[in-house]
Amino acid sequence: xxxxxxxxxxxxxxxxxxxxxxxxxxxxxxxxxxxxxxxxxxxxxxxxxxxxxxxxxxxxxxxxxxxxxxxxxxxxxxxxxxxxxxxxxxxxxxxxxxxxxxxxxxxxxxxxxxxxxxxxxxxxxxxxxxxxxxxxxxxxxxxxxxxxxxxxxxxxxxxxxxxxxxxxxxxxxxxxxxxxxxxxxxxxxxxxxxxxxxxxxxxxxxxxxxxxxxxxxxxxxxxxxxxxxxxxxxxxxxxxxxxxxxxxxxxxxxxxxxxxxxxxxxxxxxxxxxxxxxxxxxxxxxxxxxxxxxxxxxxxxxxxxxxxxxxxxxxxxxxxxxxxxxxxxxxxxxxxxxxxxxxxxxxxxxxxxxxxxxxxxxxxxxxxxxxxxxxxxxxxxxxxxxxxxxxxxxxxxxxxxxxxxxxxxxxxxxxxxxxxxxxxxxxxxxxxxxxxxxxxxxx
Numbered sequence: 001x002x003x004x005x006x007x008x009x010x011x012x013x014x015x016x017x018x019x020x021x022x023x024x025x026x027x028x029x030x031x032x033x034x035x036x037x038x039x040x041x042x043x044x045x046x047x048x049x050x051x052x053x054x055x056x057x058x059x060x061x062x063x064x065x066x067x068x069x070x071x072x073x074x075x076x077x078x079x080x081x082x083x084x085x086x087x088x089x090x091x092x093x094x095x096x097x098x099x100x101x102x103x104x105x106x107x108x109x110x111x112x113x114x115x116x117x118x119x120x121x122x123x124x125x126x127x128x129x130x131x132x133x134x135x136x137x138x139x140x141x142x143x144x145x146x147x148x149x150x151x152x153x154x155x156x157x158x159x160x161x162x163x164x165x166x167x168x169x170x171x172x173x174x175x176x177x178x179x180x181x182x183x184x185x186x187x188x189x190x191x192x193x194x195x196x197x198x199x200x201x202x203x204x205x206x207x208x209x210x211x212x213x214x215x216x217x218x219x220x221x222x223x224x225x226x227x228x229x230x231x232x233x234x235x236x237x238x239x240x241x242x243x244x245x246x247x248x249x250x251x252x253x254x255x256x257x258x259x260x261x262x263x264x265x266x267x268x269x270x271x272x273x274x275x276x277x278x279x280x281x282x283x284x285x286x287x288x289x290x291x292x293x294x295x296x297x298x299x300x301x302x303x304x305x306x307x308x309x310x311x312x313x314x315x316x317x318x319x320x321x322x323x324x325x326x327x328x329x330x331x332x333x334x335x336x337x338x339x340x341x342x343x344x345x346x347x348x349x350x351x352x353x354x355x356x357x358x359x360x361x362x363x364x365x366x367x368x369x370x371x372x373x374x375x376x377x378x379x380x381x382x383x384x385x386x387x388x389x390x391x392x393x394x395x396x397x398x399x400x401x402x403x404x405x406x407x408x409x410x411x412x413x414x415x416x417x418x419x420x421x422x423x424x425x426x427x428x429x430x431x432x433x434x435x436x437x438x439x440x441x442x443x
Contacts, residue, residue: 066168
């Protein structure tokens, strides 16, 4: 009996030993999780390429840049580059150099209750300032198509050109290439689209049946880049399709299924940061997260996309010019951080077929205010009566590429630095072609 009583004390010691091992295991597991999390964070951070050269170049022209009128509002220039450099892009051909295939001015309201993305046509005729190339050589000031700015001298020249057009201070810029776009679409498991008819476009690498379907990376890229096989063949129609697609992309990324699911969130973050070049203000995951966090609460119907009012350029209908005073009024609203209204309809002044809106057609601003789109008829003989732009792609061969004499497009005998005289302006209030993230592609 005495011997059995002596055997009881070791039991508590074994329990204490087991608890110590459990605590040690939990500590090791916690440290492992922290280490893995830190490694993943560092990987995401290292995905982003910092563009310090653009900030240094812009600093040389600080005195001529517009001032920021509303504290807290953010204006971010998003440049979609068609460069073939970098992983995954060589398969699109051996086209040398880079051009801004898509350029969007994203305005985020100071109160973070709305965001407006304005597409700028790549063929828009604009005053491009004298810029310095990366090799130190200088370009000449010119009046030429907008996307030459990026091809001639990169992001700094593009930003200065946009600031010249809009008088809006650009706070940040983001450059994304083909591969980065495809990876982002794949990370959210694709975007749903609806096609009225089948598409077979070898140039855009796009072959799709008619109907509702989900597009993944390669197909999605072809869908937003296709021009002649979808719609009316105009670049403006393509920009509208890009806007709808980006709205659907935003809505999916904003969903709890992505934001609250680590298994889906990490691939999205990895894709969003890879193939991305930004200024120093957005070059870390933390900085990007701070921006995303502030706009996460914006309702999808207050995230809107539109195209700057444009019409065929009188001296070359394959190029564009701004419709005034509509364009300046749009930029003034954004500059002063005021609501902008969008409508699914387009006026004849914008030079697109079927654009005459019915009287009483309503648009919607991101603050919920309703506006009426009035009918408007262009004055006889005004540039508004020009035909829809020719579907011919701009040539980058010896006849028109800035790499071959840096020619600009202007009428015979006219100075390439002087835009044509301002055409008669519409009397109706501005109406902007666009959509919201809430609309979706399939309606």
